[in-house]
Amino acid sequence: MKLYITAGSPYARMTRMLVIEKGLQSRVSEHIAQTRVADSPYYPLSVSGRVPYLVCEDGEGLEGSVAICDHLDSLVGAPLLTRPVPLQARVVAQLDGRATSLLDGLAVWFRELVRPADERSPTVIEHEHRRAERLLSWWETQIAHPWMNGPFNHAQLTLGCALAFALKIRGFEWRPDRPALAAWFETFSRRPSFAATEPLALKK
Numbered sequence: 603m604k605l606y607i608t609a610g611s612p613y614a615r616m617t618r619m620l621v622i623e624k625g626l627q628s629r630v631s632e633h634i635a636q637t638r639v640a641d642s643p644y645y646p647l648s649v650s651g652r653v654p655y656l657v658c659e660d661g662e663g664l665e666g667s668v669a670i671c672d673h674l675d676s677l678v679g680a681p682l683l684t685r686p687v688p689l690q691a692r693v694v695a696q697l698d699g700r701a702t703s704l705l706d707g708l709a710v711w712f713r714e715l716v717r718p719a720d721e722r723s724p725t726v727i728e729h730e731h732r733r734a735e736r737l738l739s740w741w742e743t744q745i746a747h748p749w750m751n752g753p754f755n756h757a758q759l760t761l762g763c764a765l766a767f768a769l770k771i772r773g774f775e776w777r778p779d780r781p782a783l784a785a786w787f788e789t790f791s792r793r794p795s796f797a798a799t800e801p802l803a804l805k806k
């Protein structure tokens with residue numbers, strides 16, 4: 603299988619962590635996609651131009667971190683990502699949704715900051731900054747939830763990659779005022795698959 607990624611994409615990182623967590627390294631090769639340029643040779647392969655994108659063993663393509671994580675998780679052994687039982691489903695959907703919402707907002711904020719200065723929107727930056735502050739403070743109050751501290755699951759994977767990505771935003775230090783979240787992140791970041799998917803650890 604071929605997994606198309608970029609070095610810094612937190613969504614791609616989620617799928618790269620899962621490849622390692624499931625021991626699929628010998629079956630999945632990583633390929634750097636050229637994103638965000640006109641006429642990239644990547645576009646005929648993945649029509650949206652986004653990463654992650656997985657070309658499966660039968661040649662079919664799969665877009666998006668959720669679908670790719672689910673597919674990888676189904677390939678070998680018992681599922682690793684713990685699924686909620688029906689009674690937990692609503693609260694787990696809320697945790698999952700708020701982790702994704704944090705990551706989506708940080709991605710917009712980061713992209714705005716790496717634009718040339720005269721193309722940046724202070725309004726968007728301010729909006730995303732405020733959203734991130736609100737969501738991170740919400741997470742500080744919720745991070746003790748058993749779903750975030752029990753067996754590995756998609757909400758943990760998303761939140762961990764989002765918190766790591768937040769540290770890429772220069773001058774944005776979310777940890778001092780949120781000790782519980784910072785401690786949770788410290789534990790998450792000890793997973794070997796996390797260190798192995800550090801953007802700078804990508805040699806290719």
Ligand SMILES: N[C@@H](CCC(=O)N[C@@H](CS)C(=O)NCC(=O)O)C(=O)O
Nearest residue numbers: 611613637638651652653654666667
């Ligand atoms: N919802 C998607 C988001 C993927 C996404 O936004 N990827 C970014 C990189 S972080 C991308 O490929 N951007 C290229 C572009 O916008 O053309 C997922 O979960 O995979």
